[in-house]
Amino acid sequence: MTEASASEDRWFPLMRSEELVARHVAQARLLGQEIAVWRDDAGLANGWENRCPHRGVRLSIGINDGLHLRCQYHGWRFASGSGQCSFIPAHPDLVPGEAFRARVYRLIERDGYVWASLGNPLTLPSIDIPSGWQSVTLRSIAVNVAVRSVTAALVSGYPGAATVSVIDEFTLRADLTGSEPGFVLFLLQPMSDAECVIHALVASDLLPGDVLSLLRRHNAVLTALRDRLEAEADAA
Amino acid sequence: MGLAGNVKASIDPVALDAWYPVWADSELPRSATRHTVLLETKLQIARRPDGDILIRVPECGIDLPILRRFGYLWTSLGHPTRDLFQIPEFDEPDRRNLAAGSIGVRASAPRTVENFLDLGHLPIVHVNYLGIEQKAEIKPYEIEITEEDGEVLARNCRVYQPQASLVATSGFEVEYTYRVPHPYCAILYKSSAIDEARSDVIAILVQPVDQDRSVAHMMVSVLDDQSSDKAIRAFQQFIFGQDKPILENQVPTRLPLDPRAEIPARVDATSSMYRRWLRAQGVRYGTLP
Numbered sequence: 001m002t003e004a005s006a007s008e009d010r011w012f013p014l015m016r017s018e019e020l021v022a023r024h025v026a027q028a029r030l031l032g033q034e035i036a037v038w039r040d041d042a043g044l045a046n047g048w049e050n051r052c053p054h055r056g057v058r059l060s061i062g063i064n065d066g067l068h069l070r071c072q073y074h075g076w077r078f079a080s081g082s083g084q085c086s087f088i089p090a091h092p093d094l095v096p097g098e099a100f101r102a103r104v105y106r107l108i109e110r111d112g113y114v115w116a117s118l119g120n121p122l123t124l125p126s127i128d129i130p131s132g133w134q135s136v137t138l139r140s141i142a143v144n145v146a147v148r149s150v151t152a153a154l155v156s157g158y159p160g161a162a163t164v165s166v167i168d169e170f171t172l173r174a175d176l177t178g179s180e181p182g183f184v185l186f187l188l189q190p191m192s193d194a195e196c197v198i199h200a201l202v203a204s205d206l207l208p209g210d211v212l213s214l215l216r217r218h219n220a221v222l223t224a225l226r227d228r229l230e231a232e233a234d235a236a
Numbered sequence: 237m238g239l240a241g242n243v244k245a246s247i248d249p250v251a252l253d254a255w256y257p258v259w260a261d262s263e264l265p266r267s268a269t270r271h272t273v274l275l276e277t278k279l280q281i282a283r284r285p286d287g288d289i290l291i292r293v294p295e296c297g298i299d300l301p302i303l304r305r306f307g308y309l310w311t312s313l314g315h316p317t318r319d320l321f322q323i324p325e326f327d328e329p330d331r332r333n334l335a336a337g338s339i340g341v342r343a344s345a346p347r348t349v350e351n352f353l354d355l356g357h358l359p360i361v362h363v364n365y366l367g368i369e370q371k372a373e374i375k376p377y378e379i380e381i382t383e384e385d386g387e388v389l390a391r392n393c394r395v396y397q398p399q400a401s402l403v404a405t406s407g408f409e410v411e412y413t414y415r416v417p418h419p420y421c422a423i424l425y426k427s428s429a430i431d432e433a434r435s436d437v438i439a440i441l442v443q444p445v446d447q448d449r450s451v452a453h454m455m456v457s458v459l460d461d462q463s464s465d466k467a468i469r470a471f472q473q474f475i476f477g478q479d480k481p482i483l484e485n486q487v488p489t490r491l492p493l494d495p496r497a498e499i500p501a502r503v504d505a506t507s508s509m510y511r512r513w514l515r516a517q518g519v520r521y522g523t524l525p
Contacts, residue, residue, distance in 0.1 A: 094501070
C-alpha cells in the first residue's frame with residue numbers, strides 16, 4: 001500500500017513514555033507491522049519486530065528481565081539495544097552468531113512520547129510548543145478506521161476550536177478560542193490501513209487549575225468521534 | 237462429481253488425497269450426529285442406531301470413505317493413494333490406548349506438528365514436567381528420512397524430565413524417537429517410566445480445518461496400569477494447554493518452508509528436516525513457500 005511506503009521514513013508516536021513501565025513488554029502496531037516495545041532497567045526503550053527470529057513467536061508474550069527480552073518458546077535471550085541473541089538454553093555453550101538477532105526498529109523517546117519508525121528518518125521527532133507554555137497529554141484513543149477518516153472528521157470541526165489545520169498527513173492542530181485558549185495537537189498513528197490511534201495533547205500559555213475537567217472534556221469529544229466514525233464504517 | 241465443486245483450488249493434491257482424523261471413535265454415541273470442518277469443507281459425522289458410521293458432505297450429499305484407526309475416525313476428500321501409516325504398538329495387548337483429547341488451535345496444521353517435534357521447548361514451555369531449565373541442553377541426535385517408508389525419523393533424542401508421565405516417580409533422562417509418517421501427523425516414542433525396554437507412544441494427529449486453524453487429536457498408547465483414563469487424558473491436555481498459547485502466537489500462522497524465513501539452531505534438526513520433507517512432497521496447504 002502506498003501509504004506505508006511513503007511513510008516509512010517518518011516518526012510516529014506509539015504510546016506515551018509514562019505508559020512504558022519497567023519490566024513490561026508492550027505490543028504496538030505501525031503501518032501493519034507489530035512491534036514489541038520494552039524498556040531495559042537502564043531506561044533504554046526498544047522497539048523490535050514482534051516475532052522471534054527463531055520460530056516466529058510474538059516477543060510481546062516474552063519476559064523482560066531488565067537486560068534482555070526472553071522468548072517464551074525456547075528461552076532464547078535477546079540483548080537490549082542490539083537485539084543480538086546472547087543465550088540459547090538448548091546450547092548453553094554456544095555463542096550465537098550475528099544472524100541470531102531480533103529485527104530492531106528505530107525508536108526514540110522525546111517530548112513525552114515513544115516514537116518509532118520503520119525506516120530511517122533524517123530528523124528527530126518533536127512537538128513544537130511555544131516556550132513558557134504548558135501542555136498536558138490526553139488518553140490515546142484507538143479507532144477502527146483509516147487515518148484519513150479521522151483527519152477528515154477533525155478538519156470539519158472540533159468543539160471549542162476556531163480552526164483545525166492540517167500540519168501534515170498525520171498531524172493536525174486545533175486552535176482553541178474563548179475560555180480555554182491554546183491548541184490541541186493531534187498525532188495520528190496508523191496501525192494499519194483501517195485502524196489508527198489518536199494521540200493528543202493540549203497546550204496553553206495558562207492551563208486551567210482544574211486539569212481533570214479539561215482532560216474529561218477532550219476525552220469525551222474524542223470518544224464520541226471514535227464511536228461515530230466506527231458506526232459509519234460499520235454501516236458502510 | 238459433486239464434491240469437486242466444493243474443494244478449494246488452494247488445496248494441493250498431497251493434502252487433498254491424505255487421510256485425516258475427524259472425530260474420536262469413543263466420542264460418537266449411537267444415534268449421534270456431529271459436525272466438523274476439514275480442509276474448509278463442512279462434514280457431518282453420524283453413528284446410526286445400528287452402529288454404522290457415516291461421514292457426509294452435507295452441501296452435496298456425498299458420503300466419504302471411512303477408516304477406524306488408533307481410536308479415531310478418518311476420512312479423505314480426495315483419492316487416497318496409499319493406506320494410512322501403521323502404529324504396531326497400538327495392538328499390543330498390555331497397552332492403554334486412549335483418544336486423549338481433540339483441541340482446536342488457531343494455528344496451521346504444520347505449525348502444530350512442528351511444535352510436537354520440538355525438543356528445545358520442553359524444558360522451557362513444559363518446565364518442571366518435561367524438562368528443567370538447569371538441564372535444558374539438547375545433545376546432537378540422529379535424523380533421517382527412512383528408505384523404506386520415506387518417513388522423517390529422529391532417534392536418540394535425550395532430555396532430562398522430572399515428570400515424564402503420570403507414573404514417573406522421579407526425574408530421569410528420557411529417550412525420544414520421533415516419526416513423521418504423514419504431513420500432519422507425528423508419533424513420539426518415549427522411554428517408559430516403568431519398563432525401560434519399552435516405550436510409551438504418543439501421537440498428534442492433526443485435522444486441518446483451514447490453512448490457519450486445526451484440530452489436534454491426541455492419541456496415547458502407554459504402559460500404565462495405575463492411572464485412570466481421566467487422569468491420563470488430563471495430563472496430555474495439561475501439556476497441550478501449555479503449547480496452545482505459544483502456537484496461537486506464532487507469526488505467520490502458516491509454516492514457512494523457505495529455510496531463510498526463520499533461523500534454526502542445531503536442536504531444530506528435526507524441524508528443518510520436516511520443512512524440507514514437506515516441500516519435497518509438494519505440501520503447500522498451511523505452509524508458505
